Amino acid sequence: MANDSALAETNRIEAFSDGVFAIAITLLVLELHVPEAPDGELWHALREEWPQFGAYLTSFAILGIMWVNHHSMFQQIKRADRGLMFLNLLLLLWTALLPFPTNLVAEKLREHSIDANVAAAVYSANLTLAAIAFSAIWWHVLRKHLVDHELTKAEERKSVLRYSIGTAFYAACIGLSFISAPLTLLVQFLLAAYYGFEQLRTRSSS
Amino acid sequence: MANDSALAETNRIEAFSDGVFAIAITLLVLELHVPEAPDGELWHALREEWPQFGAYLTSFAILGIMWVNHHSMFQQIKRADRGLMFLNLLLLLWTALLPFPTNLVAEKLREHSIDANVAAAVYSANLTLAAIAFSAIWWHVLRKHLVDHELTKAEERKSVLRYSIGTAFYAACIGLSFISAPLTLLVQFLLAAYYGFEQLRTRSSS
Amino acid sequence: MANDSALAETNRIEAFSDGVFAIAITLLVLELHVPEAPDGELWHALREEWPQFGAYLTSFAILGIMWVNHHSMFQQIKRADRGLMFLNLLLLLWTALLPFPTNLVAEKLREHSIDANVAAAVYSANLTLAAIAFSAIWWHVLRKHLVDHELTKAEERKSVLRYSIGTAFYAACIGLSFISAPLTLLVQFLLAAYYGFEQLRTRSSS
Amino acid sequence: MANDSALAETNRIEAFSDGVFAIAITLLVLELHVPEAPDGELWHALREEWPQFGAYLTSFAILGIMWVNHHSMFQQIKRADRGLMFLNLLLLLWTALLPFPTNLVAEKLREHSIDANVAAAVYSANLTLAAIAFSAIWWHVLRKHLVDHELTKAEERKSVLRYSIGTAFYAACIGLSFISAPLTLLVQFLLAAYYGFEQLRTRSSS
Numbered sequence: 125m126a127n128d129s130a131l132a133e134t135n136r137i138e139a140f141s142d143g144v145f146a147i148a149i150t151l152l153v154l155e156l157h158v159p160e161a162p163d164g165e166l167w168h169a170l171r172e173e174w175p176q177f178g179a180y181l182t183s184f185a186i187l188g189i190m191w192v193n194h195h196s197m198f199q200q201i202k203r204a205d206r207g208l209m210f211l212n213l214l215l216l217l218w219t220a221l222l223p224f225p226t227n228l229v230a231e232k233l234r235e236h237s238i239d240a241n242v243a244a245a246v247y248s249a250n251l252t253l254a255a256i257a258f259s260a261i262w263w264h265v266l267r268k269h270l271v272d273h274e275l276t277k278a279e280e281r282k283s284v285l286r287y288s289i290g291t292a293f294y295a296a297c298i299g300l301s302f303i304s305a306p307l308t309l310l311v312q313f314l315l316a317a318y319y320g321f322e323q324l325r326t327r328s329s330s
Numbered sequence: 331m332a333n334d335s336a337l338a339e340t341n342r343i344e345a346f347s348d349g350v351f352a353i354a355i356t357l358l359v360l361e362l363h364v365p366e367a368p369d370g371e372l373w374h375a376l377r378e379e380w381p382q383f384g385a386y387l388t389s390f391a392i393l394g395i396m397w398v399n400h401h402s403m404f405q406q407i408k409r410a411d412r413g414l415m416f417l418n419l420l421l422l423l424w425t426a427l428l429p430f431p432t433n434l435v436a437e438k439l440r441e442h443s444i445d446a447n448v449a450a451a452v453y454s455a456n457l458t459l460a461a462i463a464f465s466a467i468w469w470h471v472l473r474k475h476l477v478d479h480e481l482t483k484a485e486e487r488k489s490v491l492r493y494s495i496g497t498a499f500y501a502a503c504i505g506l507s508f509i510s511a512p513l514t515l516l517v518q519f520l521l522a523a524y525y526g527f528e529q530l531r532t533r534s535s536s
Numbered sequence: 537m538a539n540d541s542a543l544a545e546t547n548r549i550e551a552f553s554d555g556v557f558a559i560a561i562t563l564l565v566l567e568l569h570v571p572e573a574p575d576g577e578l579w580h581a582l583r584e585e586w587p588q589f590g591a592y593l594t595s596f597a598i599l600g601i602m603w604v605n606h607h608s609m610f611q612q613i614k615r616a617d618r619g620l621m622f623l624n625l626l627l628l629l630w631t632a633l634l635p636f637p638t639n640l641v642a643e644k645l646r647e648h649s650i651d652a653n654v655a656a657a658v659y660s661a662n663l664t665l666a667a668i669a670f671s672a673i674w675w676h677v678l679r680k681h682l683v684d685h686e687l688t689k690a691e692e693r694k695s696v697l698r699y700s701i702g703t704a705f706y707a708a709c710i711g712l713s714f715i716s717a718p719l720t721l722l723v724q725f726l727l728a729a730y731y732g733f734e735q736l737r738t739r740s741s742s
Numbered sequence: 743m744a745n746d747s748a749l750a751e752t753n754r755i756e757a758f759s760d761g762v763f764a765i766a767i768t769l770l771v772l773e774l775h776v777p778e779a780p781d782g783e784l785w786h787a788l789r790e791e792w793p794q795f796g797a798y799l800t801s802f803a804i805l806g807i808m809w810v811n812h813h814s815m816f817q818q819i820k821r822a823d824r825g826l827m828f829l830n831l832l833l834l835l836w837t838a839l840l841p842f843p844t845n846l847v848a849e850k851l852r853e854h855s856i857d858a859n860v861a862a863a864v865y866s867a868n869l870t871l872a873a874i875a876f877s878a879i880w881w882h883v884l885r886k887h888l889v890d891h892e893l894t895k896a897e898e899r900k901s902v903l904r905y906s907i908g909t910a911f912y913a914a915c916i917g918l919s920f921i922s923a924p925l926t927l928l929v930q931f932l933l934a935a936y937y938g939f940e941q942l943r944t945r946s947s948s
Contacts, residue, residue, distance in 0.1 A: 136344065136401060138754065143352030146761030149838060150769065151356065156842040158849050166850060166857035170864070184838070188831040192824070195754060206398070213394040220355060220390070224362040231364050232372060239372035246376070342550065342607060349558030357562065412604070419600040426561060426596070430568040437570050438578060445578040452582070548756065548813060555764030563768065618810070625806040632767060632802070636774040643776050644784060651784035658788070 133204040137212055138195075144216045145191040148223060152180055152187075155227045175233035175306075182309055183226040185316035190219065190254065197258075201265055202272035211264055215257035218250055225250045233305055244301035244308045248294055251312070255291040262287055339410040343418055344401075350422045351397040354429060358386055358393075361433045381439035381512075388515055389432040391522035392457065396425065396464075403468065408478035413470055421463035424456055431456045439511055450507035450514040454500055457518070461497040468493055545616040549624055550607075556628045557603040560635060564592055564599075567639045587645035587718075594721055595638040597728035598663065602631065602670075609674065614684035619676055627669035630662055637662045645717055656713035656720040660706055663724070667703040674699055751822040755830055756813075762834045763809045766841060770801055773845050793851035793924075800927055801844040803934035804869065808837065811876070819883055820890035829882055833875035836868055843868045851923055862919035862926040866912055869930070873909040880905055 156176055161169030194215075201208070225247040232243035265271060266280055275283070293315070300308045362382055367375030400421075407414070431453040438449035471477060472486055481489070499521070507514045568588055573581035606627075613620070637659040644655035677683060678692055687695070705727070713720045774794055779787035812833075819826070843865040850861035883889060884898055893901070911933070919926045 133405075136348065139345065139757065140348050140352055140397065142754065142758050143349060143761060144356050146758055147353055147356040147765055148359075149834070150762050150765040151360070153766075153838055153841050154360070154769070154772070156839075158845050161857075163853065164855040164857060166846075166860045170860075180839075181835075184835055188828075188834075191758065192827055192831075195827075199751075209398055209401075210394075213398075216355070216394075217387075217390055220359055221362075221386075223359050227364050228372075235369065237370040237372075239367075239370060242372045242376075339611075342554065345551065346554050346558055346603065349555060350562050353559055353562040354565075357566070360566070415604055415607075416600075419604075422561070422600075423593075423596055426565055427568075427592075429565050433570050434578075441575065443576040445573075445576060448578045448582075545817075548760065551757065552760050552764055552809065555761060556768050559765055559768040560771075563772070566772070621810055621813075622806075625810075628767070628806075629799075629802055632771055633774075633798075635771050639776050640784075647781065649782040649784075651779075651782060654784045654788075 134198060134201055137204055137209060138198050141194060141198075141212060141216060142191070144220055145187060145194070148220050149184060149187045149191070151223050152183055152226060155223065155230060156180060176230045178306075178309055178313070179226045179230040179233070182313040182316070183222055185313060186251065187219065187222065189316050189319055190258075193258070197262065197265075200271050203270045205268060205270065207264055207268065208261065208270060211257065211261045215254060215261060218254035218257055222250055222254075229305070229309060233309065240305035241302045244305035245298050248297035248301050248308060248312075252291060252294040252298060255287070255294050259284075259287040259291055340404060340407055343410055343415060344404050347400060347404075347418060347422060348397070350426055351393060351400070354426050355390060355393045355397075357429050358389055358432060361429065361436060362386060382436045384512075384515055384519070385432045385436040385439070388519040388522070389428055391519060393425065393428065395522050395525055396460065399464070403464075403471075406477050407471055409476045411474060411476065413474065414467065414476065417463065417467045417470055421460060421467060424460035424463055428456055428460075435511070435515060439515065446511035447508045450511035451504050454503035454507050454514060454518075458497060458500040458504060461493070461500050465490075465493040465497055546610060546613055549616055549621060550610050553606060553610075553624060553628060554603070556632055557599060557606070560632050561596060561599045561603075563635050564595055564638060567635065567642060568592060588642045590718075590721055590725070591638045591642040591645070594725040594728070595634055597725060599631065599634065601728050601731055602666065605670070609670075609677075612683050613677055615682045617680060617682065619680065620673065620682060623669065623673045623676055627666060627673060630666035630669055634662055634666075641717070641721060645721065652717040653714045656717035657710050660709035660713050660720060660724075664703060664706040664710060667699070667706050671696075671699040671703055752816060752819055755822055755827060756816050759812060759816075759830060759834060760809070762838055763805060763812070766838050767802060767805045767809075769841050770798055770805075770844060773841065773848060774798060794848045796924075796927055796931070797844045797848040797851070800931040800934070801840055803931060805837065805840065807934050807937055808872065808876075815876075815880065815883075818889050821888045823886060823888065825882055825886065826879065826888060829875065829879045833872060833879060836872035836875055840868055840872075847923070847927060851927065858923035859920045862923035863916050866915035866919050866926060866930075870909060870912040870916060873905070873912050877902075877905040877909055 156173075159166070159169035159173055225243070228243040229247050232239045234240070235243075262283065266275070266284075297308050297312060300311065362379075365372070365375035365379055431449070434449040435453050438445045440446070468489065472481070472490070500518075503514050503518060506517065568585075571578070571581035571585055637655070640655040641659050644651045646652065674695065678687070678696070709720050709724060712723065774791075777784070777787035777791055843861070846861040847865050850857045852858070880901065884893070884902070915926050915930060918929065
């Protein structure tokens with residue numbers, strides 16, 4: 125396969141993925157509803173909706189960071205095969221699905237029953253599956269030598285480790301969900317926010 | 331028409347099509363609703379929603395594979411005429427419509443009346459029309475020599491046959507719908523999944 | 537302004553416009569609802585929804601052809617200024633709004649009261665405003681010499697005439713709406729379909 | 743970092759941002775509902791929905807102008823770092839959120855209680871946060887020398903001042919919301935419209 129056409133291929137995969145990320149991240153807003161409240165109580169009713177806003181913010185931050193990571197990963201990929209296309213579709217499946225568990229969490233987070241835990245666990249499971257798909261793409265890319273330059277064994281191990289840690293973190297969140305649903309959401313938001321700020325900081329000092 | 335401008339034309343058709351595919355595949359999630367369930371019954375209620383998830387997964391897999399096929403087809407097309415544009419719009423019509431029969435199937439699949447069969451038949455009819463549009467594009471492309479290189483007669487016949495088989499398969503699914511609606515959905519999902527995995531496998535061993 | 541950067545500018549306007557066209561055309565499906573019908577009556581209920589499908593098809597055809605026209609127009613535009621950007625935003629305003637009058641028509645077309653006429657008139661008014669925006673863009677482009685080559689006076693007059701005829705046609709449809717709402721929709725669909733097929737035919741014979 | 747890859751990076755940020763802008767601007771229409779009205783009263787009922795249309799128009803104009811500004815800003819940015827990516831995500835957060843306060847305003851604008859003021863204040867706060875994000879991006883870009891050419895101190899000060907004025911204007915609108923909600927919306931719409939027309943005019947005479 126010629127080099128130009130291979131690059132065109134990864135470009136179109138990126139464009140399609142960007143589309144799905146952009147749509148999923150923008151569709152999140154559809155679940156923020158104008159609260160039904162007695163006259164003059166709008167401000168109070170809006171504050172009561174904090175789980176909606178919390179879930180919105182968390183999912184926005186996570187999808188945003190997934191997009192940045194997807195971006196970084198594909199900058200290193202210089203050739204695409206059909207395997208990469210299908211594994212990427214698997215990742216997009218979990219990306220496009222995220223608004224659903226986001227709604228689950230938004231509506232159930234304040235329930236005192238087990239439902240709040242179930243909602244948080246479904247949310248964490250969705251993220252775990254997305255993390256697994258990320259790992260699978262990277263593993264496939266390494267195995268098929270689709271990167272633009274050869275990585276040393278040490279670099280390979282380090283990059284695989286990084287994806288494994290992400291997967292383990294989200295899997296652990298499934299367990300955490302049954303201890304406290306709001307805490308699970310908070311931890312996931314803080315990690316996403318920390319990751320974002322940390323990037324800002326390390327780049328600022330470099 | 332200059333070569334560059336012809337290429338720009340197919341590029342813009344691809345970009346527009348990618349947009350419609352990406353939006354349709356992401357809009358599917360809007361039909362997954364938080365179930366209304368008594369306190370503490372969320373997990374049970376979610377499992378009861380399996381037709382929703384089944385229809386979501388099947389449509390996601392089919393739209394994903396349609397996108398991959400569209401992609402492969404347009405990589406071979408080097409010039410666009412208005413005929414191609416309008417036939418492509420016809421394909422996008424059935425693509426953009428798919429979320430509707432997906433909802434039909436999701437809501438009616440467990441009905442014991444004829445409604446489940448009607449829903450599955452409408453779903454299969456939509457896919458048949460999409461397959462016909464795919465065939466029409468390819469037939470137009472061959473007849474107007476819009477491909478980048480001449481195909482031999484044998485290659486042409488083989489490629490046309492491939493599209494005809496897809497069309498016949500979905501048409502047969504319209505009939506199958508009246509025997510068993512869940513089976514129809516399962517067969518369509520398995521074919522899409524098989525097609526995806528098979529691609530992974532054949533590429534791995536090459 | 538350098539040539540490359542000017543081209544990049546029109547490219548980004550086109551990409552943004554393509555996004556709005558693709559989203560508007562795909563959002564149309566959200567108004568197709570699973571009909572509520574007694575058990576076993578789904579097929580009957582779907583046929584009763586013909587105004588929904590008619591409005592969907594008509595708007596899809598019109599948006600599709602608007603996209604093709606937008607495409608053709610921008611292929612001739614080689615430089616962008618801010619005026620072009622804002623006039624294009626005006627066109628996108630009416631494009632993005634179209635799903636709303638489409639719903640109006642879908643829900644009111646079978647009413648025997650004046651409501652059916654009002655819905656069709658609002659729909660036609662939306663299309664008239666879009667046609668005016670198209671004309672305004674073209675007029676601006678000619679006046680500011682943003683096309684890639686100079687048009688002769690005769691070519692200019694012909695191209696302006698073509699846009700004026702489109703505008704007059706949709707304006708006439710506002711009047712027609714008060715005679716017959718279904719007829720108005722039918723005429724608009726047939727014109728869009730004719731236009732599409734005619735393009736296919738003339739290109740086939742050339 | 744090589745020049746080509748740096749440019750590819752800003753291009754992909756722009757493409758993703760364009761996607762979010764295009765989706766947010768097109769999703770606004772989903773909040774325009776067919777009014778429930780007695781037979782023959784559709785026209786009257788539509789006119790009663792003027793806050794919906796007013797909010798739609800205002801948000802469309804503001805998002806359109808934000809897109810134009812984003813466009814102009816990124817034309818001057820020739821390199822991207824992760825800091826730029828995350829600050830841009832912050833801007834997109836407020837962009838993607840805008841349909842929610844738009845709905846708030848659309849539904850509450852005619853209330854005689856404090857709710858109308860609260861809705862307008864939330865709307866203005868969202869725009870203020872977007873303006874702050876714009877300023878933060880520009881400040882980061884200047885500090886990290888990501889622009890394509892060095893700006894003089896005077897140019898820098900002037901550009902920073904321009905963003906500060908925008909931020910101050912929207913912050914002032916939060917206060918204005920508690921005097922009159924419809925006036926707040928009108929002022930914001932007029933400014934956006936003026937800004938658009940002014941661009942048309944200055945370019946026409948140049």
